[in-house]
Every structure is written in structure tokens, then in C-alpha cells.
Amino acid sequence: MFQFQLKNQNVSIDDSKYGIEALLAYGMEEPHCFHLMFVLDDCMKARACAMRAELATKLQIPKDQIVVITKEQLICQTKKGDLYCWYLRQSCKIIYHKSNFIKELLNCQIPRPNMEFETKSVIQFVDNSMQLYRQKRLNCYAMLAILAEGIGDLGEHVCIRHGSFVFHKKNAVEKCFHCSDVTLPFTYQQYCVLYKYWCSYKENQTLPRPMLVDLAVDEWYQAFCKFAKC
Incomplete structure (x- = not known):
């Protein structure tokens, strides 16, 4: 006990x-x-x-x-x-x-992770989720939360590839803006808004109207795809 x-x-x-x-x-x-x-x-x-x-x-x-x-x-x-x-x-x-x-x-000595595999896994999960969203099998709120988390995951992966382990999605994305070979398709302030939305979603707080969220889903999915190519 x-x-x-x-x-x-x-x-x-x-x-x-x-x-x-x-x-x-x-x-x-x-x-x-x-x-x-x-x-x-x-x-x-x-x-x-x-x-x-x-x-x-x-x-x-x-x-x-x-x-x-x-x-x-x-x-x-x-x-x-x-x-x-x-x-x-x-x-x-x-x-x-x-x-x-x-x-x-x-x-103990842990081998460095296979970041190519890790990143592909995140991309595949987000892409599969987007298909479910387009088939109306996943609502807009959940999809936007998945995108927020996925972008944060990519940010962590970029940091690791640059030699530092930053396991906090918002901090990792912020650090990406200081990587000279990485161009993010959004501003840090924009991601902070998305991150705040993700937190609200996870904590079951009041969320925006569905129509506004639907517009944001497509925009953030495009941003995710561009970030994934960095």
C-alpha cells in the first residue's frame, strides 16, 4: 500500500x-x-x-x-x-x-528517437482525422483540437532535430521561430490562440460557434501541411 x-x-x-x-x-x-x-x-x-x-x-x-x-x-x-x-x-x-x-x-542510455517515423505518424494521424471530419464522422471542435496538438507535436519534433528536447507544445512552436531553416506558415500569436482553444476543448469550456470553427479547420489544416514539410 x-x-x-x-x-x-x-x-x-x-x-x-x-x-x-x-x-x-x-x-x-x-x-x-x-x-x-x-x-x-x-x-x-x-x-x-x-x-x-x-x-x-x-x-x-x-x-x-x-x-x-x-x-x-x-x-x-x-x-x-x-x-x-x-x-x-x-x-x-x-x-x-x-x-x-x-x-x-x-x-540508462536511450537511443535517439527516429524523428522521421515520429513525424510521419503525426502526419498520418492528422490526415486520417481530417478524412473523418470531411465525412462528418468527426466534429469541427475535435478536429481543431487535433490540429492544435498536431502542430505542437511537429514543433517538438523540429526542436529535437535541432538538438533540444522541448516537450511543451507552445514553447516548442515558439522555439521553431528561432530556427533559421524553418519558416512557419502562421505567427506565434496565432498559434497561441489555437493552443488556448485546444486547452478550452480539453477542459470542456465554452467554444465558438461551429460555423466559425469550420472555417478555421481548413485554414489550420493547410498550415499544418505546410509546417509538416519544413
Whole structure:
């Protein structure tokens, strides 16, 4: 059994019940991106899904803010130089660890990520989402949020290719404006407006009328495509 604070309240988790090896928190720099990662000794996929739902109810946070992963999966991702592992290494907070496994893993030599693959994955996801939007299977609000996140992801990737890991989307995009070989098809102020929209969307705040958002979706998708070619 271990305890930690969440939303200014003490929470108790039975590590033996779930087989928890470690608990990490990340995304603190962007409140709407806050996640808890439970690293388990071992876990079947079906059990992991059930655990997420159970822990979300217990902790009173959305299920999509909980990540359940096994030690083996995390080790495999680290050995591949997964961008996700670089992010954890730089910004996660270790809330609980049963052994030194997680500290040793995050301190080990991680290969540099394959940025070409990472960028292609972002582009493919945004393109697929845009197809769903055009088929009216995804609403304009969700699509604009995806574009905001996708542009932020590209900004992070540009920073990494230029030798610095900046895992904060708005800060990464801002830094791109200082890269002499990168020309962004929008201003930093414009992205700040989009970023603020994304935050509002994630936090279920009041959003603009659909017609205005539809116009913005096409414009930002074109901007995303141009940025992706940088």
C-alpha cells in the first residue's frame, strides 16, 4: 500500500492488488495533459483495460488520463529510443517505485528517437482525422483540437532535430521561430490562440460557434501541411 496526493487529497493504492512496480506522473506542464502511468510487473490486455476503468473511478480522473503498461513493454520502448520514453525521462515525476527498476531505466542510455517515423505518424494521424471530419464522422471542435496538438507535436519534433528536447507544445512552436531553416506558415500569436482553444476543448469550456470553427479547420489544416514539410 502506498499513498500520494492527487488534487490536494491523499490517495491510497494497494500495489500488491494491481502488481504495481512504479507510478509516474507526467504532463504537469500542461494541466489538461496530466497523466498517471502505472507500470506493472505483468498484465494481460483485458486486465489492463479493466484496471484503467477501476483506477479512474477510484482516483476520480478521466480514464484517458491513466496509462497502464508492463515493465517489459516500457523496456522495449526505451531500447527502441521511443520519443515517449525521452519525454518521461525529461519530465516525469516518480510517485512510487517498488524497486530501482524505473530509476535505472530512465537513467540508462536511450537511443535517439527516429524523428522521421515520429513525424510521419503525426502526419498520418492528422490526415486520417481530417478524412473523418470531411465525412462528418468527426466534429469541427475535435478536429481543431487535433490540429492544435498536431502542430505542437511537429514543433517538438523540429526542436529535437535541432538538438533540444522541448516537450511543451507552445514553447516548442515558439522555439521553431528561432530556427533559421524553418519558416512557419502562421505567427506565434496565432498559434497561441489555437493552443488556448485546444486547452478550452480539453477542459470542456465554452467554444465558438461551429460555423466559425469550420472555417478555421481548413485554414489550420493547410498550415499544418505546410509546417509538416519544413
